[in-house]
Amino acid sequence: MDWEQILPLVPQALWESFYMVAATTFFAYVIGLPLGLILVVTAKDGIHPMRTFNMVLGAVVNFLRSVPFILLLFFLNPFTRLVMGTTVGSVATIVPLTISAFPFVARMVESSAKEVDRGVIEASLSMGASNWQIITKVLLPEAKPGLINGAALSATTILGYSAMASINGGGGLGAIAINYGHYRSDYAVEFVMIVVIVLFVQVIQELGTRGSRLSDRRIK
Protein backbone atom coordinates (compact mmCIF):
# COMPACT_ATOMS: atom_id res chain seq x y z
CA MET A 1 0.00 0.00 0.00
CA ASP A 2 1.43 3.29 -1.03
CA TRP A 3 -0.65 6.01 0.60
CA GLU A 4 1.79 8.74 -0.34
CA GLN A 5 1.17 7.91 -3.94
CA ILE A 6 -2.60 7.53 -3.64
CA LEU A 7 -3.79 10.23 -1.21
CA PRO A 8 -2.81 13.19 -3.39
CA LEU A 9 -4.97 11.70 -6.15
CA VAL A 10 -8.12 11.73 -4.03
CA PRO A 11 -9.06 15.44 -4.24
CA GLN A 12 -8.68 15.38 -8.02
CA ALA A 13 -10.74 12.13 -8.21
CA LEU A 14 -13.40 13.59 -5.97
CA TRP A 15 -13.66 16.59 -8.24
CA GLU A 16 -13.84 14.37 -11.33
CA SER A 17 -16.59 12.25 -9.79
CA PHE A 18 -18.43 15.41 -8.80
CA TYR A 19 -18.43 16.96 -12.23
CA MET A 20 -19.23 13.67 -13.98
CA VAL A 21 -22.26 13.29 -11.75
CA ALA A 22 -23.26 16.96 -12.00
CA ALA A 23 -22.88 17.17 -15.78
CA THR A 24 -24.56 13.81 -16.39
CA THR A 25 -27.46 14.67 -14.10
CA PHE A 26 -27.84 17.99 -15.89
CA PHE A 27 -27.84 16.48 -19.40
CA ALA A 28 -30.01 13.53 -18.30
CA TYR A 29 -32.61 16.04 -17.07
CA VAL A 30 -32.36 18.13 -20.24
CA ILE A 31 -33.54 15.02 -22.09
CA GLY A 32 -35.40 13.12 -19.36
CA LEU A 33 -37.51 15.93 -17.88
CA PRO A 34 -39.39 16.77 -21.08
CA LEU A 35 -39.62 13.08 -21.89
CA GLY A 36 -41.14 12.25 -18.49
CA LEU A 37 -43.63 15.11 -18.83
CA ILE A 38 -44.57 13.95 -22.33
CA LEU A 39 -45.20 10.48 -20.92
CA VAL A 40 -47.57 11.93 -18.30
CA VAL A 41 -49.34 14.35 -20.63
CA THR A 42 -49.95 11.79 -23.39
CA ALA A 43 -51.00 8.98 -21.03
CA LYS A 44 -54.53 7.62 -21.22
CA ASP A 45 -55.62 9.74 -18.26
CA GLY A 46 -53.35 12.65 -19.15
CA ILE A 47 -54.34 16.10 -20.34
CA HIS A 48 -53.55 15.28 -23.97
CA PRO A 49 -53.94 11.53 -24.46
CA MET A 50 -52.07 10.06 -27.43
CA ARG A 51 -52.33 6.34 -27.01
CA THR A 52 -50.05 4.93 -29.69
CA PHE A 53 -47.39 7.59 -29.29
CA ASN A 54 -47.37 7.08 -25.52
CA MET A 55 -47.00 3.32 -25.93
CA VAL A 56 -44.13 3.63 -28.38
CA LEU A 57 -42.32 6.20 -26.25
CA GLY A 58 -42.86 4.09 -23.14
CA ALA A 59 -41.46 1.05 -24.94
CA VAL A 60 -38.35 2.94 -26.11
CA VAL A 61 -37.69 4.22 -22.60
CA ASN A 62 -38.14 0.73 -21.16
CA PHE A 63 -35.82 -0.73 -23.78
CA LEU A 64 -33.04 1.73 -22.94
CA ARG A 65 -33.61 1.18 -19.23
CA SER A 66 -33.20 -2.55 -19.71
CA VAL A 67 -29.75 -2.46 -21.28
CA PRO A 68 -27.17 -3.22 -18.58
CA PHE A 69 -24.95 -0.18 -18.18
CA ILE A 70 -21.69 -2.04 -18.49
CA LEU A 71 -22.72 -3.33 -21.94
CA LEU A 72 -24.13 0.00 -23.06
CA LEU A 73 -20.83 1.60 -22.05
CA PHE A 74 -18.77 -0.56 -24.40
CA PHE A 75 -21.41 -0.57 -27.10
CA LEU A 76 -21.49 3.23 -27.21
CA ASN A 77 -17.71 3.60 -27.60
CA PRO A 78 -17.84 4.40 -31.34
CA PHE A 79 -20.56 6.97 -30.71
CA THR A 80 -18.68 8.50 -27.79
CA ARG A 81 -15.54 8.75 -29.94
CA LEU A 82 -17.57 10.43 -32.67
CA VAL A 83 -18.99 13.03 -30.27
CA MET A 84 -16.03 13.63 -27.94
CA GLY A 85 -13.07 12.52 -30.04
CA THR A 86 -12.09 9.95 -27.39
CA THR A 87 -13.60 7.35 -25.10
CA VAL A 88 -11.08 7.82 -22.33
CA GLY A 89 -11.39 10.17 -19.39
CA SER A 90 -14.12 11.57 -17.20
CA VAL A 91 -15.40 14.06 -19.75
CA ALA A 92 -15.91 11.43 -22.46
CA THR A 93 -17.68 9.18 -19.94
CA ILE A 94 -20.43 11.78 -19.59
CA VAL A 95 -21.82 10.61 -22.96
CA PRO A 96 -22.63 6.96 -22.09
CA LEU A 97 -23.61 8.00 -18.57
CA THR A 98 -26.13 10.49 -19.91
CA ILE A 99 -27.57 8.00 -22.38
CA SER A 100 -28.04 5.39 -19.70
CA ALA A 101 -29.43 7.86 -17.15
CA PHE A 102 -32.00 9.83 -19.13
CA PRO A 103 -34.57 6.99 -19.43
CA PHE A 104 -34.27 6.50 -15.68
CA VAL A 105 -34.78 10.23 -15.16
CA ALA A 106 -37.79 10.19 -17.50
CA ARG A 107 -39.48 7.49 -15.39
CA MET A 108 -38.54 9.37 -12.24
CA VAL A 109 -40.12 12.59 -13.51
CA GLU A 110 -43.14 10.66 -14.75
CA SER A 111 -43.80 9.10 -11.37
CA SER A 112 -43.44 12.44 -9.54
CA ALA A 113 -45.74 14.25 -11.97
CA LYS A 114 -48.30 11.45 -11.74
CA GLU A 115 -48.54 12.09 -8.01
CA VAL A 116 -50.13 15.48 -8.64
CA ASP A 117 -53.79 15.21 -7.66
CA ARG A 118 -56.01 14.70 -10.67
CA GLY A 119 -58.55 17.03 -9.05
CA VAL A 120 -56.11 19.93 -9.02
CA ILE A 121 -55.47 19.46 -12.74
CA GLU A 122 -59.20 19.37 -13.33
CA ALA A 123 -59.71 22.53 -11.31
CA SER A 124 -57.04 24.21 -13.46
CA LEU A 125 -58.74 23.02 -16.64
CA SER A 126 -62.02 24.40 -15.32
CA MET A 127 -60.31 27.77 -14.92
CA GLY A 128 -59.30 27.76 -18.56
CA ALA A 129 -55.67 26.69 -18.23
CA SER A 130 -53.94 25.57 -21.42
CA ASN A 131 -51.95 22.34 -21.43
CA TRP A 132 -48.70 24.31 -21.38
CA GLN A 133 -49.91 26.31 -18.37
CA ILE A 134 -50.85 23.10 -16.61
CA ILE A 135 -47.34 21.74 -17.17
CA THR A 136 -45.51 24.88 -16.09
CA LYS A 137 -47.84 26.20 -13.40
CA VAL A 138 -49.34 23.02 -11.96
CA LEU A 139 -47.46 19.81 -12.72
CA LEU A 140 -43.91 21.09 -12.18
CA PRO A 141 -44.47 23.31 -9.09
CA GLU A 142 -46.80 20.81 -7.42
CA ALA A 143 -44.43 17.91 -8.10
CA LYS A 144 -41.37 19.85 -6.97
CA PRO A 145 -40.67 17.96 -3.71
CA GLY A 146 -40.87 14.64 -5.55
CA LEU A 147 -38.71 15.96 -8.38
CA ILE A 148 -35.99 17.05 -5.95
CA ASN A 149 -36.00 13.64 -4.28
CA GLY A 150 -35.89 12.01 -7.70
CA ALA A 151 -32.93 14.16 -8.76
CA ALA A 152 -30.98 13.07 -5.69
CA LEU A 153 -31.78 9.43 -6.38
CA SER A 154 -30.77 9.87 -10.03
CA ALA A 155 -27.49 11.51 -9.01
CA THR A 156 -26.59 8.68 -6.63
CA THR A 157 -27.38 6.10 -9.31
CA ILE A 158 -25.21 8.04 -11.77
CA LEU A 159 -22.38 8.11 -9.22
CA GLY A 160 -22.59 4.31 -9.07
CA TYR A 161 -22.49 4.06 -12.87
CA SER A 162 -19.56 6.46 -13.04
CA ALA A 163 -17.53 4.06 -10.89
CA MET A 164 -18.36 1.28 -13.31
CA ALA A 165 -17.25 3.45 -16.20
CA SER A 166 -13.68 3.56 -14.90
CA ILE A 167 -13.28 0.05 -16.31
CA ASN A 168 -13.59 1.68 -19.74
CA GLY A 169 -11.16 4.48 -18.98
CA GLY A 170 -13.34 6.79 -16.94
CA GLY A 171 -11.86 8.71 -14.02
CA GLY A 172 -12.98 9.66 -10.55
CA LEU A 173 -13.13 7.84 -7.23
CA GLY A 174 -14.09 4.54 -8.84
CA ALA A 175 -10.98 4.65 -11.03
CA ILE A 176 -8.69 4.79 -7.96
CA ALA A 177 -10.58 1.92 -6.36
CA ILE A 178 -10.21 -0.20 -9.49
CA ASN A 179 -6.77 0.82 -10.76
CA TYR A 180 -4.94 1.10 -7.42
CA GLY A 181 -7.14 -1.19 -5.34
CA HIS A 182 -8.61 -3.99 -7.40
CA TYR A 183 -5.87 -4.44 -10.02
CA ARG A 184 -3.15 -4.37 -7.33
CA SER A 185 -5.22 -6.52 -4.99
CA ASP A 186 -4.89 -3.78 -2.42
CA TYR A 187 -8.01 -4.21 -0.32
CA ALA A 188 -7.21 -1.34 2.00
CA VAL A 189 -7.26 1.13 -0.90
CA GLU A 190 -10.40 -0.44 -2.31
CA PHE A 191 -12.09 -0.25 1.08
CA VAL A 192 -11.13 3.37 1.69
CA MET A 193 -12.42 4.40 -1.73
CA ILE A 194 -15.67 2.54 -1.11
CA VAL A 195 -16.10 4.48 2.13
CA VAL A 196 -15.45 7.77 0.33
CA ILE A 197 -18.02 6.91 -2.36
CA VAL A 198 -20.60 5.82 0.24
CA LEU A 199 -20.11 9.12 2.07
CA PHE A 200 -20.53 10.98 -1.21
CA VAL A 201 -23.83 9.13 -1.81
CA GLN A 202 -24.98 9.97 1.71
CA VAL A 203 -24.27 13.66 1.15
CA ILE A 204 -26.25 13.73 -2.10
CA GLN A 205 -29.11 11.78 -0.53
CA GLU A 206 -29.22 14.03 2.50
CA LEU A 207 -29.24 17.16 0.35
CA GLY A 208 -32.10 15.71 -1.68
CA THR A 209 -34.17 14.77 1.35
CA ARG A 210 -33.66 18.16 2.97
CA GLY A 211 -34.27 20.09 -0.21
CA SER A 212 -37.44 18.13 -0.83
CA ARG A 213 -38.70 18.66 2.70
CA LEU A 214 -37.88 22.36 2.75
CA SER A 215 -39.65 22.93 -0.55
CA ASP A 216 -42.77 20.98 0.42
CA ARG A 217 -45.62 23.12 1.74
CA ARG A 218 -47.91 20.19 2.46
CA ILE A 219 -46.26 19.27 5.75
CA LYS A 220 -45.72 22.23 8.03
Next chain:
Amino acid sequence: MALIEIRNLTKTFGSGPAAVTALDDVSLDIEAGEIFGVIGLSGAGKSTLVRCINLLERPSSGSVVVSGADMTRLSARELREARRNIGMIFQGFNLLMQRTALENVRFPLELSHVPKAEADERARSLLRTVGLEGREGAYPSQLSGGMKQRVAIARALAPNPKVLLCDEATSALDPKTTESILELLKELNRSLGVTVVVITHEMRVVERICSRVAIIAESRIAEEGSVEEVFLHPRTEAAKRLVLPSRSGKLEGFSESEGAGSIDECRGELIRLAFDGSTTDRPVIADMILSCGAPVSIVYADTRSIEGRLYGHTVLQLPGDADTAEKMKRWLRDQQISFTKEAQ
Protein backbone atom coordinates in the same frame (compact mmCIF):
# COMPACT_ATOMS: atom_id res chain seq x y z
CA MET B 1 -83.13 33.22 -22.85
CA ALA B 2 -81.79 31.26 -19.92
CA LEU B 3 -78.14 31.67 -18.91
CA ILE B 4 -77.52 27.94 -19.16
CA GLU B 5 -79.56 25.89 -21.61
CA ILE B 6 -79.00 22.17 -21.63
CA ARG B 7 -80.72 20.37 -24.46
CA ASN B 8 -81.06 16.61 -24.96
CA LEU B 9 -77.77 16.02 -23.22
CA THR B 10 -76.61 12.42 -23.31
CA LYS B 11 -73.34 11.10 -21.99
CA THR B 12 -72.16 7.54 -22.35
CA PHE B 13 -68.92 6.20 -20.98
CA GLY B 14 -67.19 3.38 -22.80
CA SER B 15 -68.59 1.71 -25.86
CA GLY B 16 -70.22 -1.50 -26.98
CA PRO B 17 -71.92 -3.75 -24.47
CA ALA B 18 -69.85 -2.29 -21.60
CA ALA B 19 -71.12 1.23 -22.26
CA VAL B 20 -72.63 3.04 -19.29
CA THR B 21 -75.16 5.82 -19.81
CA ALA B 22 -74.52 8.51 -17.20
CA LEU B 23 -76.96 11.03 -18.63
CA ASP B 24 -79.93 10.22 -20.79
CA ASP B 25 -81.60 13.00 -22.77
CA VAL B 26 -81.35 15.67 -20.10
CA SER B 27 -82.78 19.13 -20.76
CA LEU B 28 -82.61 21.98 -18.25
CA ASP B 29 -82.78 25.76 -18.17
CA ILE B 30 -80.92 27.67 -15.49
CA GLU B 31 -81.76 31.34 -15.26
CA ALA B 32 -79.31 34.15 -14.63
CA GLY B 33 -79.03 35.08 -10.96
CA GLU B 34 -80.71 32.04 -9.46
CA ILE B 35 -79.34 29.34 -7.17
CA PHE B 36 -80.23 26.11 -8.87
CA GLY B 37 -79.93 22.75 -7.16
CA VAL B 38 -79.39 19.37 -8.73
CA ILE B 39 -80.02 16.61 -6.26
CA GLY B 40 -79.73 12.86 -6.65
CA LEU B 41 -78.30 9.77 -5.07
CA SER B 42 -74.72 8.89 -5.85
CA GLY B 43 -74.35 7.38 -9.27
CA ALA B 44 -77.45 9.18 -10.54
CA GLY B 45 -75.39 11.24 -12.96
CA LYS B 46 -75.46 14.63 -11.24
CA SER B 47 -71.71 15.07 -11.19
CA THR B 48 -71.46 14.18 -14.86
CA LEU B 49 -74.17 16.75 -15.54
CA VAL B 50 -72.29 19.60 -13.90
CA ARG B 51 -69.03 18.54 -15.53
CA CYS B 52 -70.74 18.67 -18.90
CA ILE B 53 -71.61 22.34 -18.31
CA ASN B 54 -67.96 23.44 -18.50
CA LEU B 55 -67.07 20.51 -20.71
CA LEU B 56 -64.72 18.84 -18.26
CA GLU B 57 -66.76 15.97 -19.63
CA ARG B 58 -67.62 16.15 -23.32
CA PRO B 59 -71.29 15.27 -23.96
CA SER B 60 -71.91 12.32 -26.28
CA SER B 61 -74.78 14.23 -27.85
CA GLY B 62 -76.95 17.24 -27.19
CA SER B 63 -75.95 20.82 -26.52
CA VAL B 64 -74.89 22.98 -23.59
CA VAL B 65 -75.37 26.69 -24.20
CA VAL B 66 -73.85 29.08 -21.66
CA SER B 67 -74.40 32.84 -22.20
CA GLY B 68 -75.48 32.14 -25.75
CA ALA B 69 -72.42 30.08 -26.76
CA ASP B 70 -72.76 26.37 -27.48
CA MET B 71 -69.91 24.93 -25.44
CA THR B 72 -69.77 21.76 -27.51
CA ARG B 73 -68.96 23.69 -30.68
CA LEU B 74 -66.14 25.88 -29.40
CA SER B 75 -62.52 25.51 -30.48
CA ALA B 76 -59.98 24.62 -27.80
CA ARG B 77 -59.01 28.28 -27.42
CA GLU B 78 -62.60 29.51 -27.32
CA LEU B 79 -63.43 26.84 -24.76
CA ARG B 80 -60.62 28.06 -22.48
CA GLU B 81 -62.00 31.58 -22.76
CA ALA B 82 -65.54 30.40 -22.08
CA ARG B 83 -64.39 28.43 -19.01
CA ARG B 84 -63.11 31.64 -17.45
CA ASN B 85 -66.76 32.65 -17.30
CA ILE B 86 -67.69 29.54 -15.32
CA GLY B 87 -66.15 29.13 -11.89
CA MET B 88 -66.17 25.74 -10.22
CA ILE B 89 -65.63 24.42 -6.72
CA PHE B 90 -65.23 20.80 -5.69
CA GLN B 91 -65.80 18.41 -2.81
CA GLY B 92 -62.04 17.97 -2.41
CA PHE B 93 -61.29 21.73 -2.73
CA ASN B 94 -58.52 20.99 -5.27
CA LEU B 95 -56.24 23.78 -4.14
CA LEU B 96 -52.64 23.98 -5.31
CA MET B 97 -50.83 22.62 -2.26
CA GLN B 98 -47.55 24.41 -2.98
CA ARG B 99 -49.17 27.83 -3.21
CA THR B 100 -50.40 30.14 -0.47
CA ALA B 101 -54.05 31.14 -0.20
CA LEU B 102 -53.26 34.40 -1.99
CA GLU B 103 -51.31 32.63 -4.75
CA ASN B 104 -54.16 30.16 -5.19
CA VAL B 105 -56.69 32.95 -5.68
CA ARG B 106 -54.27 34.70 -8.03
CA PHE B 107 -53.83 31.53 -10.08
CA PRO B 108 -56.73 31.95 -12.56
CA LEU B 109 -55.68 35.58 -13.07
CA GLU B 110 -52.14 34.45 -13.91
CA LEU B 111 -53.65 32.11 -16.46
CA SER B 112 -55.22 35.06 -18.26
CA HIS B 113 -52.07 37.19 -17.87
CA VAL B 114 -53.50 39.82 -15.54
CA PRO B 115 -50.60 42.02 -14.31
CA LYS B 116 -49.29 40.76 -10.97
CA ALA B 117 -50.02 43.88 -8.92
CA GLU B 118 -53.58 44.00 -10.15
CA ALA B 119 -54.03 40.25 -9.60
CA ASP B 120 -52.66 40.52 -6.05
CA GLU B 121 -55.01 43.38 -5.32
CA ARG B 122 -58.02 41.43 -6.56
CA ALA B 123 -56.97 38.25 -4.73
CA ARG B 124 -56.60 40.20 -1.49
CA SER B 125 -60.01 41.76 -1.82
CA LEU B 126 -61.62 38.39 -2.64
CA LEU B 127 -60.03 36.74 0.39
CA ARG B 128 -61.50 39.59 2.43
CA THR B 129 -64.91 38.92 0.87
CA VAL B 130 -64.83 35.24 1.87
CA GLY B 131 -63.72 36.11 5.38
CA LEU B 132 -60.07 35.09 5.21
CA GLU B 133 -58.38 38.41 5.77
CA GLY B 134 -55.02 37.83 7.43
CA ARG B 135 -54.63 34.28 6.07
CA GLU B 136 -53.23 35.34 2.68
CA GLY B 137 -49.86 33.72 3.37
CA ALA B 138 -51.20 30.43 4.71
CA TYR B 139 -50.70 27.23 2.74
CA PRO B 140 -53.74 24.95 2.24
CA SER B 141 -52.26 22.38 4.65
CA GLN B 142 -52.46 25.03 7.37
CA LEU B 143 -56.16 25.73 6.81
CA SER B 144 -59.30 23.91 7.96
CA GLY B 145 -61.71 22.31 5.49
CA GLY B 146 -64.09 25.25 5.63
CA MET B 147 -61.26 27.73 5.08
CA LYS B 148 -59.95 25.71 2.13
CA GLN B 149 -63.37 25.83 0.54
CA ARG B 150 -63.44 29.59 1.11
CA VAL B 151 -60.12 29.90 -0.69
CA ALA B 152 -61.51 27.74 -3.49
CA ILE B 153 -64.59 29.97 -3.73
CA ALA B 154 -62.45 33.10 -3.87
CA ARG B 155 -60.30 31.47 -6.55
CA ALA B 156 -63.34 30.45 -8.60
CA LEU B 157 -64.70 33.98 -8.40
CA ALA B 158 -61.42 35.73 -9.26
CA PRO B 159 -62.07 35.98 -13.01
CA ASN B 160 -65.53 37.40 -12.24
CA PRO B 161 -67.51 34.50 -13.70
CA LYS B 162 -71.22 34.59 -14.48
CA VAL B 163 -71.71 31.08 -13.13
CA LEU B 164 -70.38 29.21 -10.12
CA LEU B 165 -70.67 25.42 -10.30
CA CYS B 166 -70.53 23.65 -6.94
CA ASP B 167 -69.85 19.93 -7.22
CA GLU B 168 -70.69 18.46 -3.80
CA ALA B 169 -68.89 21.46 -2.38
CA THR B 170 -70.02 20.89 1.19
CA SER B 171 -70.04 17.10 1.27
CA ALA B 172 -66.64 16.90 2.96
CA LEU B 173 -67.54 19.45 5.62
CA ASP B 174 -69.19 19.13 9.02
CA PRO B 175 -72.75 20.47 9.42
CA LYS B 176 -71.73 23.75 11.01
CA THR B 177 -69.11 24.52 8.38
CA THR B 178 -71.54 23.46 5.67
CA GLU B 179 -73.99 25.99 7.02
CA SER B 180 -71.42 28.79 6.90
CA ILE B 181 -70.29 27.91 3.37
CA LEU B 182 -73.90 27.83 2.17
CA GLU B 183 -74.51 31.19 3.81
CA LEU B 184 -71.46 32.55 1.98
CA LEU B 185 -72.68 31.20 -1.37
CA LYS B 186 -76.07 32.79 -0.81
CA GLU B 187 -74.45 36.06 0.12
CA LEU B 188 -72.21 36.02 -2.97
CA ASN B 189 -75.20 35.22 -5.14
CA ARG B 190 -76.96 38.25 -3.70
CA SER B 191 -74.06 40.69 -3.77
CA LEU B 192 -72.36 39.68 -7.02
CA GLY B 193 -75.37 38.35 -8.88
CA VAL B 194 -73.42 35.22 -9.78
CA THR B 195 -75.61 32.32 -10.84
CA VAL B 196 -74.96 29.29 -8.64
CA VAL B 197 -75.48 25.66 -9.63
CA VAL B 198 -75.35 23.34 -6.65
CA ILE B 199 -74.86 19.61 -7.08
CA THR B 200 -75.58 17.65 -3.93
CA HIS B 201 -77.01 14.50 -2.45
CA GLU B 202 -78.11 16.37 0.67
CA MET B 203 -81.63 17.69 0.98
CA ARG B 204 -80.69 20.30 3.55
CA VAL B 205 -78.27 21.94 1.12
CA VAL B 206 -81.00 22.45 -1.45
CA GLU B 207 -83.53 23.55 1.17
CA ARG B 208 -81.09 26.02 2.60
CA ILE B 209 -80.09 28.00 -0.47
CA CYS B 210 -81.74 26.90 -3.71
CA SER B 211 -84.70 28.56 -5.34
CA ARG B 212 -85.22 25.86 -7.93
CA VAL B 213 -84.23 22.23 -8.00
CA ALA B 214 -83.99 19.33 -10.41
CA ILE B 215 -84.10 15.78 -9.14
CA ILE B 216 -81.94 13.44 -11.11
CA ALA B 217 -82.43 9.70 -10.93
CA GLU B 218 -81.15 6.92 -13.12
CA SER B 219 -79.51 9.36 -15.53
CA ARG B 220 -82.68 11.34 -16.15
CA ILE B 221 -84.33 14.44 -14.73
CA ALA B 222 -87.19 12.99 -12.70
CA GLU B 223 -88.65 16.26 -11.60
CA GLU B 224 -87.90 19.95 -11.77
CA GLY B 225 -89.44 23.03 -10.23
CA SER B 226 -89.34 25.40 -7.31
CA VAL B 227 -87.88 23.88 -4.18
CA GLU B 228 -91.19 24.21 -2.32
CA GLU B 229 -93.15 22.59 -5.09
CA VAL B 230 -90.81 19.64 -5.51
CA PHE B 231 -90.11 19.02 -1.85
CA LEU B 232 -93.63 19.37 -0.55
CA HIS B 233 -95.54 17.82 -3.40
CA PRO B 234 -93.20 15.37 -5.08
CA ARG B 235 -94.94 13.74 -8.02
CA THR B 236 -92.54 11.05 -9.17
CA GLU B 237 -91.36 7.98 -7.30
CA ALA B 238 -87.73 9.11 -7.57
CA ALA B 239 -88.58 12.45 -6.02
CA LYS B 240 -90.60 10.85 -3.27
CA ARG B 241 -87.77 8.49 -2.42
CA LEU B 242 -85.43 11.42 -1.97
CA VAL B 243 -87.78 13.88 -0.33
CA LEU B 244 -89.77 11.54 1.87
CA PRO B 245 -87.16 9.21 3.27
CA SER B 246 -89.58 7.23 5.39
CA ARG B 247 -91.85 6.57 2.48
CA SER B 248 -90.35 3.35 1.28
CA GLY B 249 -92.21 0.48 2.85
CA LYS B 250 -92.82 0.78 6.54
CA LEU B 251 -92.29 3.99 8.37
CA GLU B 252 -88.96 4.03 10.04
CA GLY B 253 -89.05 3.68 13.79
CA PHE B 254 -92.71 2.83 13.76
CA SER B 255 -94.10 -0.48 14.82
CA GLU B 256 -97.28 -1.60 16.45
CA SER B 257 -95.57 -2.68 19.63
CA GLU B 258 -93.32 0.19 20.51
CA GLY B 259 -94.45 3.20 18.47
CA ALA B 260 -97.99 4.39 18.67
CA GLY B 261 -99.08 1.10 20.15
CA SER B 262 -98.35 2.23 23.65
CA ILE B 263 -101.03 4.90 23.45
CA ASP B 264 -104.31 3.16 22.97
CA GLU B 265 -106.19 6.13 21.64
CA CYS B 266 -103.75 6.57 18.75
CA ARG B 267 -104.63 3.72 16.49
CA GLY B 268 -106.17 5.64 13.67
CA GLU B 269 -104.97 6.65 10.24
CA LEU B 270 -101.61 8.11 9.39
CA ILE B 271 -101.46 11.55 7.85
CA ARG B 272 -98.51 13.49 6.53
CA LEU B 273 -98.43 17.23 7.16
CA ALA B 274 -96.44 19.30 4.73
CA PHE B 275 -95.12 22.65 5.92
CA ASP B 276 -94.28 24.88 2.99
CA GLY B 277 -93.27 28.01 4.82
CA SER B 278 -96.73 29.50 4.84
CA THR B 279 -97.07 28.54 8.49
CA THR B 280 -95.20 30.57 11.03
CA ASP B 281 -93.03 28.66 13.41
CA ARG B 282 -95.40 27.85 16.26
CA PRO B 283 -96.31 24.63 18.10
CA VAL B 284 -98.87 23.48 15.54
CA ILE B 285 -99.30 19.94 16.81
CA ALA B 286 -99.53 20.95 20.44
CA ASP B 287 -102.17 23.53 19.48
CA MET B 288 -104.12 20.87 17.62
CA ILE B 289 -104.00 18.48 20.56
CA LEU B 290 -105.14 21.19 22.95
CA SER B 291 -107.98 22.42 20.80
CA CYS B 292 -109.21 18.92 19.89
CA GLY B 293 -108.70 17.46 23.31
CA ALA B 294 -107.04 14.20 22.20
CA PRO B 295 -103.45 13.04 21.81
CA VAL B 296 -101.76 12.05 18.56
CA SER B 297 -98.62 10.10 17.99
CA ILE B 298 -95.75 11.66 16.03
CA VAL B 299 -94.45 8.87 13.85
CA TYR B 300 -91.94 10.83 11.86
CA ALA B 301 -90.91 14.45 11.79
CA ASP B 302 -88.43 16.40 9.75
CA THR B 303 -89.23 20.05 10.05
CA ARG B 304 -87.14 23.11 10.47
CA SER B 305 -87.69 26.77 10.95
CA ILE B 306 -86.16 29.05 8.38
CA GLU B 307 -86.48 32.76 8.94
CA GLY B 308 -89.40 32.15 11.27
CA ARG B 309 -91.33 29.95 8.85
CA LEU B 310 -91.90 26.25 9.10
CA TYR B 311 -90.72 23.80 6.43
CA GLY B 312 -90.78 20.04 6.20
CA HIS B 313 -92.88 17.01 6.92
CA THR B 314 -94.47 15.43 9.93
CA VAL B 315 -96.30 12.12 9.94
CA LEU B 316 -98.96 11.74 12.63
CA GLN B 317 -101.07 8.87 13.71
CA LEU B 318 -104.54 10.21 14.51
CA PRO B 319 -106.75 8.77 17.24
CA GLY B 320 -108.75 5.65 16.36
CA ASP B 321 -111.96 7.47 17.18
CA ALA B 322 -113.26 8.68 13.79
CA ASP B 323 -114.99 11.77 15.17
CA THR B 324 -111.87 13.09 16.89
CA ALA B 325 -109.78 12.32 13.80
CA GLU B 326 -112.27 14.21 11.65
CA LYS B 327 -112.19 17.11 14.08
CA MET B 328 -108.41 17.26 13.84
CA LYS B 329 -108.47 17.24 10.04
CA ARG B 330 -110.97 20.04 10.07
CA TRP B 331 -108.76 21.98 12.46
CA LEU B 332 -105.78 21.49 10.14
CA ARG B 333 -107.78 22.66 7.14
CA ASP B 334 -108.88 25.72 9.07
CA GLN B 335 -105.24 26.45 9.82
CA GLN B 336 -104.47 25.95 6.12
CA ILE B 337 -101.94 23.22 6.80
CA SER B 338 -101.92 20.80 3.91
CA PHE B 339 -101.84 17.07 4.63
CA THR B 340 -102.19 13.82 2.78
CA LYS B 341 -103.20 10.37 3.84
CA GLU B 342 -100.15 8.20 4.38
CA ALA B 343 -100.13 4.53 3.42
CA GLN B 344 -99.83 2.30 6.47
